[in-house]
Amino acid sequence: MNAYESLEAHFEKIADLGHIAAIMNWDESAMMPTGGGRARGRAMGTLSVLLHDLAVAPEVGSWIADCESLELTTWQRANVRVIQRGFHRAECLSSDFVRAQTEAVMASEQQWRMSRSRNDWQGMLPALKKVVSLTREESVLRAESTGLSPYDAMLDLYEPGVRSARIDTLFAPLKAELPSLVNAIIERQSAAPSLLPLGEIFDVGAQRSLGLKVMEHMGFDFDHGRLDTSHHPFCGGVPEDVRLTTRYDPKDFLTSLFAVIHETGHAMYEQGRPSAWLSQPVSEALSMGTHESQSLLMEMQACRSREFIAFVAPLMRNAFRATLDDPAWSDDNLYGHVTAVKKGFIRVDADEATYPLHVILRYELERALLEGTLEVEDLPAAWNEKMTDYLGLSTEGNFENGVMQDVHWPAGLIGYFPTYTLGAMMAAQLFAAAKRGNVELPQQLKGGDFSGLLQWLRTHVHGLGSSVSVDQLLEAATGDALTPDAFLNHLRTRYLG
Amino acid sequence: MNAYESLEAHFEKIADLGHIAAIMNWDESAMMPTGGGRARGRAMGTLSVLLHDLAVAPEVGSWIADCESLELTTWQRANVRVIQRGFHRAECLSSDFVRAQTEAVMASEQQWRMSRSRNDWQGMLPALKKVVSLTREESVLRAESTGLSPYDAMLDLYEPGVRSARIDTLFAPLKAELPSLVNAIIERQSAAPSLLPLGEIFDVGAQRSLGLKVMEHMGFDFDHGRLDTSHHPFCGGVPEDVRLTTRYDPKDFLTSLFAVIHETGHAMYEQGRPSAWLSQPVSEALSMGTHESQSLLMEMQACRSREFIAFVAPLMRNAFRATLDDPAWSDDNLYGHVTAVKKGFIRVDADEATYPLHVILRYELERALLEGTLEVEDLPAAWNEKMTDYLGLSTEGNFENGVMQDVHWPAGLIGYFPTYTLGAMMAAQLFAAAKRGNVELPQQLKGGDFSGLLQWLRTHVHGLGSSVSVDQLLEAATGDALTPDAFLNHLRTRYLG
Numbered sequence: 001m002n003a004y005e006s007l008e009a010h011f012e013k014i015a016d017l018g019h020i021a022a023i024m025n026w027d028e029s030a031m032m033p034t035g036g037g038r039a040r041g042r043a044m045g046t047l048s049v050l051l052h053d054l055a056v057a058p059e060v061g062s063w064i065a066d067c068e069s070l071e072l073t074t075w076q077r078a079n080v081r082v083i084q085r086g087f088h089r090a091e092c093l094s095s096d097f098v099r100a101q102t103e104a105v106m107a108s109e110q111q112w113r114m115s116r117s118r119n120d121w122q123g124m125l126p127a128l129k130k131v132v133s134l135t136r137e138e139s140v141l142r143a144e145s146t147g148l149s150p151y152d153a154m155l156d157l158y159e160p161g162v163r164s165a166r167i168d169t170l171f172a173p174l175k176a177e178l179p180s181l182v183n184a185i186i187e188r189q190s191a192a193p194s195l196l197p198l199g200e201i202f203d204v205g206a207q208r209s210l211g212l213k214v215m216e217h218m219g220f221d222f223d224h225g226r227l228d229t230s231h232h233p234f235c236g237g238v239p240e241d242v243r244l245t246t247r248y249d250p251k252d253f254l255t256s257l258f259a260v261i262h263e264t265g266h267a268m269y270e271q272g273r274p275s276a277w278l279s280q281p282v283s284e285a286l287s288m289g290t291h292e293s294q295s296l297l298m299e300m301q302a303c304r305s306r307e308f309i310a311f312v313a314p315l316m317r318n319a320f321r322a323t324l325d326d327p328a329w330s331d332d333n334l335y336g337h338v339t340a341v342k343k344g345f346i347r348v349d350a351d352e353a354t355y356p357l358h359v360i361l362r363y364e365l366e367r368a369l370l371e372g373t374l375e376v377e378d379l380p381a382a383w384n385e386k387m388t389d390y391l392g393l394s395t396e397g398n399f400e401n402g403v404m405q406d407v408h409w410p411a412g413l414i415g416y417f418p419t420y421t422l423g424a425m426m427a428a429q430l431f432a433a434a435k436r437g438n439v440e441l442p443q444q445l446k447g448g449d450f451s452g453l454l455q456w457l458r459t460h461v462h463g464l465g466s467s468v469s470v471d472q473l474l475e476a477a478t479g480d481a482l483t484p485d486a487f488l489n490h491l492r493t494r495y496l497g
Numbered sequence: 498m499n500a501y502e503s504l505e506a507h508f509e510k511i512a513d514l515g516h517i518a519a520i521m522n523w524d525e526s527a528m529m530p531t532g533g534g535r536a537r538g539r540a541m542g543t544l545s546v547l548l549h550d551l552a553v554a555p556e557v558g559s560w561i562a563d564c565e566s567l568e569l570t571t572w573q574r575a576n577v578r579v580i581q582r583g584f585h586r587a588e589c590l591s592s593d594f595v596r597a598q599t600e601a602v603m604a605s606e607q608q609w610r611m612s613r614s615r616n617d618w619q620g621m622l623p624a625l626k627k628v629v630s631l632t633r634e635e636s637v638l639r640a641e642s643t644g645l646s647p648y649d650a651m652l653d654l655y656e657p658g659v660r661s662a663r664i665d666t667l668f669a670p671l672k673a674e675l676p677s678l679v680n681a682i683i684e685r686q687s688a689a690p691s692l693l694p695l696g697e698i699f700d701v702g703a704q705r706s707l708g709l710k711v712m713e714h715m716g717f718d719f720d721h722g723r724l725d726t727s728h729h730p731f732c733g734g735v736p737e738d739v740r741l742t743t744r745y746d747p748k749d750f751l752t753s754l755f756a757v758i759h760e761t762g763h764a765m766y767e768q769g770r771p772s773a774w775l776s777q778p779v780s781e782a783l784s785m786g787t788h789e790s791q792s793l794l795m796e797m798q799a800c801r802s803r804e805f806i807a808f809v810a811p812l813m814r815n816a817f818r819a820t821l822d823d824p825a826w827s828d829d830n831l832y833g834h835v836t837a838v839k840k841g842f843i844r845v846d847a848d849e850a851t852y853p854l855h856v857i858l859r860y861e862l863e864r865a866l867l868e869g870t871l872e873v874e875d876l877p878a879a880w881n882e883k884m885t886d887y888l889g890l891s892t893e894g895n896f897e898n899g900v901m902q903d904v905h906w907p908a909g910l911i912g913y914f915p916t917y918t919l920g921a922m923m924a925a926q927l928f929a930a931a932k933r934g935n936v937e938l939p940q941q942l943k944g945g946d947f948s949g950l951l952q953w954l955r956t957h958v959h960g961l962g963s964s965v966s967v968d969q970l971l972e973a974a975t976g977d978a979l980t981p982d983a984f985l986n987h988l989r990t991r992y993l994g
Contacts (some may be wrong), residue, residue: 012539013543015540016539016540016542016543016544017540017543017544017547019536019537019540020517020521020540020541020544023521023524024517024520024521027520027524031528031723032738033719033720033721033722033723033738034720035718035720035721035737035738036721036722036735036737036738038737039516039735039737039738039775040516040737040738042509042513043512043513043514043516043517044517045513046510046513046514047513047514047517050514050547221532222530223530223531223532224530224532224533225530225533226528226530238533238536240532240533240535240536240537241529241530241532241533241536241537278536
């Protein structure tokens with residue numbers, strides 16, 4: 001075996017253990033009884049150390065160096081590049097640190113599930129402080145090894161190559177324009193006739209069947225994946241076996257359905273990764289922002305459109321035994337429901353216009369948290385202040401719907417939040433390009449036919465894996481690097497057009 | 498760390514990876530979509546090699562040797578003994594062999610699920626031949642390392658210390674007496690008034706609720722386990738998180754319910770393993786026969802008794818909206834159903850009187866298979882011959898309900914089948930002793946109170962882990978080594994008494 005072949009063999013082994021870690025993580029969120037948590041935490045700590053030891057094996061460094069002199073294909077070269085990035089990322093952490101962090105994060109996530117449901121901030125505090133302190137430590141180690149600032153070093157894990165200076169530039173027009181845009185939309189929507197309520201109770205079995213039907217239309221391959229329930233909807237597993245989840249609220253089927261659509265967008269990305277490269281790092285999703293662009297392209301761009309509603313409205317009426325005689329179940333009223341803009345507490349339930357404000361709030365707080373200008377104890381007050389400022393809502397004493405609503409910080413994910421809004425921008429930019437490339441697209445969605453859209457995404461996004469950069473991908477697919485323009489245009493057209 | 502402490506630390510790591518392997522195996526049977534099978538097979542191959550490499554690490558050998566000179570407690574000494582046995586077992590196989598076998602077994606199990614449902618013996622044949630050939634190879638390697646015969650070397654994996662000569666002695670009275678005993682029972686049951694049918698359709702949701710309710714009464718800890726569905730009922734997972742499964746037939750709720758009871762018996766053993774030792778091999782179940790004794794003690798001894806039926810009959814009537822006005826739902830008729838003896842094709846559906854004949858058939862065939870006096874191609878004919886001989890049933894052309902009904906051989910488990918009947922014997926012997934030790938027991942079961950029985954089992958079986966031998970356990974708990982007497986007495990009393 002030459003150096004490149006040795007690398008591939010080594011990373012196939014890592015992919016195998018990564019497969020196992022991914023399914024186990026899904027299991028922890030979707031299946032594991034709470035009493036299993038302690039033993040599971042220890043087991044996952046051991047697995048993460050094994051994975052870490054493989055990732056930093058000294059041979060990897062020499063193989064990478066020896067690849068320089070080999071003739072490699074473009075994809076092989078890209079694979080070495082992604083491997084090298086991962087090697088540097090892993091090298092700066094010790095096995096002991098990785099184990100301590102994995103175990104602290106698992107304990108803290110388990111604590112979060114309990115404490116959140118009890119609105120118990122004091123109960124959450126010790127575990128969260130521990131995780132934040134470990135993440136600060138991590139960010140300093142990463143900063144030393146990359147020459148970036150601590151926050152940028154963390155951000156680079158989720159959005160390679162993007163720095164906070166660029167985030168600031170990209171977010172500035174949103175921060176400037178969104179508050180007034182949101183007010184204008186709300187004013188306009190409240191001037192229109194009120195939305196008619198859809199009913200009180202929606203059978204959970206019928207909700208699930210409707211979700212499965214929509215997934216099928218979207219092209220989800222059920223031979224390589226499944227749908228379950230969890231506290232927080234997510235998409236996990238591996239490309240050969242994608243595990244996505246939603247949650248059901250008997251009083252509101254739309255939230256669950258659009259969570260399914262969102263996660264199916266993620267799932268289509270995973271199922272569309274370059275099949276010949278699945279055991280290698282170059283097949284992985286390009287960035288968290290790119291991943292989110294795929295979920296938001298489906299959820300916000302494609303499926304909150306008038307065209308998709310025309311297709312799905314009869315399925316909804318059928319699922320819940322409603323008829324067109326009932327004006328609440330008209331296409332127009334349903335469209336009104338899925339595009340209603342409202343200032344709310346919860347990020348994951350937010351509409352696409354207010355959502356970036358939720359993200360900007362978190363981005364500003366987590367940067368301060370990591371830089372040490374904000375302490376964990378002071379988070380609720382800082383949260384309340386920004387929430388009042390950006391969305392006019394007080395979260396005083398309301399931890400459950402305030403600072404404790406997301407699992408990210410308890411899970412040690414700091415530097416992750418901005419990628420949601422990068423994803424929203426990319427989604428708008430990509431969807432506009434897809435429509436330019438295929439004028440039949442709206443008509444196809446009206447017929448429940450996603451194959452044209454999927455084909456375009458397979459070619460321009462999914463099938464590329466990590467072989468290019470985000471800007472390269474966007475320039476090739478849309479003609480432009482990343483900008484907030486398409487996203488803001490989309491909001492103005494859909495809500496004020 | 499001294500040598501003993503090093504051993505403990507090493508085996509804690511092995512227990513962590515074993516935890517992961519156990520949950521992943523459950524996932525494969527209960528959750529994984531079929532398309533995920535290939536990638537999963539490779540991933541589990543990698544994990545099994547990692548586990549194997551840890552098990553045969555040369556340090557383990559030296560630590561074991563160094564323990565000789567240390568002062569250890571009885572349990573520590575027992576732990577070293579179990580570790581040493583495992584070390585010798587692992588040492589004789591190479592990593593390459595372990596990977597090849599794991600992958601072949603996974604492919605063959607996946608093939609079995611498809612082929613069985615299509616009655617497709619030819620489709621199963623190549624994968625089964627490969628697995629049997631690998632198991633033959635394994636048995637020869639184990640025979641060389643232990644000095645036992647190839648079959649005994651395999652049997653020792655599942656029932657440590659028991660040899661086929663002893664199995665022959667224990668099974669001889671069953672083989673001699675059971676055919677006529679079964680005929681006598683059937684004759685007697687057919688002379689009695691016919692059983693009244695219970696109905697046509699039993700809601701699967703109601704079946705599941707009934708199963709959960711019974712599990713609760715039996716003392717199953719739902720904070721450390723869950724109930725799901727799979728092709729074949731089984732009990733997997735880890736003591737802190739026991740995963741048990743059943744399957745539901747809408748036409749027959751009793752099969753599913755008694756599968757739940759059976760698997761809960763296994764689960765109680767797992768949940769009752771010595772908690773201070775859970776990360777160490779000495780905490781593991783003593784043998785497969787002992788494990789089966791716990792499931793059969795619950796399923797056959799405790800729960801097919803008149804007392805338990807008196808308790809569960811009202812729950813059954815309630816679950817399926819039946820009333821005492823309907824004579825089909827009387828305690829007597831229900832008791833008749835759960836103790837009906839019938840010559841049937843399927844081992845897992847067999848009553849306790851015919852069950853050992855199913856096992857003896859498999860024991861004889863698998864010994865011949867391993868010793869090379871029977872080839873895989875000739876299994877269906879040999880199966881048919883013995884089935885006709887022992888139970889008067891022809892399985893010609895009926896592979897699905899004949900040679901293909903069990904997953905064991907496709908899974909490479911040869912030497913395992915006898916433990917089912919050893920378990921039946923132990924169950925009868927233990928239950929008789931438990932009743933002698935606690936005369937209130939039948940009365941307690943009549944009230945749905947399993948706590949007295951569970952207490953006895955915790956003390957005499959579960960809590961001992963692998964710290965003693967099977968005969969030591971039985972002698973301490975019952976006054977006798979293993980014999981078939983209690984089992985045969987039980988059959989005579991329950992069915993002909």
